[in-house]
Amino acid sequence: MNLTNAEENYIKSIFKLQDGTSVVSTNAIAYDLDTKPASVTDMAKKLKEKKLIDYEKYQGITLTAEGRRFALQIVRRHRLWECFLVDKLSFSWDEVHEIAEELEHVKSEKLVNRLSEFLGNPTTDPHGDPIPDAQGKMSKSKQLVSLDKATSKRLEVAGVSDQSSSLLEFLKAKGIRLGTQIEVIERYDFDNSVEIKIKNQSAFTISEQVSKTIMVKSL
Amino acid sequence: MNLTNAEENYIKSIFKLQDGTSVVSTNAIAYDLDTKPASVTDMAKKLKEKKLIDYEKYQGITLTAEGRRFALQIVRRHRLWECFLVDKLSFSWDEVHEIAEELEHVKSEKLVNRLSEFLGNPTTDPHGDPIPDAQGKMSKSKQLVSLDKATSKRLEVAGVSDQSSSLLEFLKAKGIRLGTQIEVIERYDFDNSVEIKIKNQSAFTISEQVSKTIMVKSL
DNA sequence: AATACTATTTAGATTTGTCTAAATTATATT
DNA sequence: AATATAATTTAGACAAATCTAAATAGTATT
Numbered sequence: 001m002n003l004t005n006a007e008e009n010y011i012k013s014i015f016k017l018q019d020g021t022s023v024v025s026t027n028a029i030a031y032d033l034d035t036k037p038a039s040v041t042d043m044a045k046k047l048k049e050k051k052l053i054d055y056e057k058y059q060g061i062t063l064t065a066e067g068r069r070f071a072l073q074i075v076r077r078h079r080l081w082e083c084f085l086v087d088k089l090s091f092s093w094d095e096v097h098e099i100a101e102e103l104e105h106v107k108s109e110k111l112v113n114r115l116s117e118f119l120g121n122p123t124t125d126p127h128g129d130p131i132p133d134a135q136g137k138m139s140k141s142k143q144l145v146s147l148d149k150a151t152s153k154r155l156e157v158a159g160v161s162d163q164s165s166s167l168l169e170f171l172k173a174k175g176i177r178l179g180t181q182i183e184v185i186e187r188y189d190f191d192n193s194v195e196i197k198i199k200n201q202s203a204f205t206i207s208e209q210v211s212k213t214i215m216v217k218s219l
Numbered sequence: 220m221n222l223t224n225a226e227e228n229y230i231k232s233i234f235k236l237q238d239g240t241s242v243v244s245t246n247a248i249a250y251d252l253d254t255k256p257a258s259v260t261d262m263a264k265k266l267k268e269k270k271l272i273d274y275e276k277y278q279g280i281t282l283t284a285e286g287r288r289f290a291l292q293i294v295r296r297h298r299l300w301e302c303f304l305v306d307k308l309s310f311s312w313d314e315v316h317e318i319a320e321e322l323e324h325v326k327s328e329k330l331v332n333r334l335s336e337f338l339g340n341p342t343t344d345p346h347g348d349p350i351p352d353a354q355g356k357m358s359k360s361k362q363l364v365s366l367d368k369a370t371s372k373r374l375e376v377a378g379v380s381d382q383s384s385s386l387l388e389f390l391k392a393k394g395i396r397l398g399t400q401i402e403v404i405e406r407y408d409f410d411n412s413v414e415i416k417i418k419n420q421s422a423f424t425i426s427e428q429v430s431k432t433i434m435v436k437s438l
Numbered sequence: 439a440a441t442a443c444t445a446t447t448t449a450g451a452t453t454t455g456t457c458t459a460a461a462t463t464a465t466a467t468t
Numbered sequence: 469a470a471t472a473t474a475a476t477t478t479a480g481a482c483a484a485a486t487c488t489a490a491a492t493a494g495t496a497t498t
Contacts, residue, residue: 089333
């Protein structure tokens, strides 16, 4: 089966968001892919037709075994290209994501396997994320870190270590929820506050108290 | 200005076909891109709008200076990726075209320049075709060879060394014209005949007499 | 349980790139 | 020059992927 780039992007996003969680919501995917919920519904019907996801109206989305197989292939391609860009073309690890996002859609199994070999069959990418092997086997994903200790600039919210409603309310007001993608603009040493930016919003600063409670993984 | 993959493919095709010739016909492009003349007309309007080609109804197509700049960039990307595949991933030169066809559309100038550097700034690709430099400067293209002496399997008809009408008639009947893409299936040593195949047709054999007159370049 | 709010879906439109069939223009032939 | 043939264009349609606005379903709140 041959997937379009758009289909691959949806599969990849669902795979990422499903990690841990059982089902993925229409809105979560829309937010992750920077598109509209209506578009996600449209695509969900298509992917269900192709048996890559399980989907029933209003019930959320999960990958089928087949869908997962594709997802792992795409992740493999993405992370191998990131390795190539950093190891061979001396890009820095924070500028490779966008380029790998394009390279990952080049569909040739032979190419990916040769590339992997050329790179010495690496098992993690420059961000520390594990690379699935040709059979789709992948080691457990990286430990989560709290936002105040994270080292990369592009992060995704993976959890909150404090469940107090005042904190959750604050996060909600700021637009921070599970899966929210964050860009670290600046870290201020004098009070350990962090200036961050969420897609399509202006930047704002959060205190150490708060950043300690936000668990993130790098993108 | 950002071009879609389809637009890039048209620009590349026009550039290739224009080589030598003054204007390129709708039909020639359609044939080269394996599409329909009507589609070419549609795209021609779009590319004219973007000032990448000069085009007047029924008058054929030529690239503008701007269009040529883009074409050279695309050719540069394509040929550098072919070098990468052959030199670094040990592909053979006859299996890299399709993959490079996809890789060439990854749009990052930094990537291309880093790749070129990584490969030692090569000036010709694995087929012997010259690679434009970052400024779009490129040495003259390869000499043409007659079909009986060609070494690669994928060829394009670039001319005929004999103008006799009986030959031209024969070629016309076989569907061989300027720009026709040929795949060499087999060469028979006992009479130096060649079995060839033209896109969307079944294979047929031509004699040495004929193959000597057909000038080709490798693709 | 009724109401309000949020998430999701539907309906209908848009853009890009393509197609077929018919109409038009250019070129070749008698 | 008239006619036949070939090349090109137009008109109208379609699929993929998206969007907006409106309708509907699910969840939360009083």
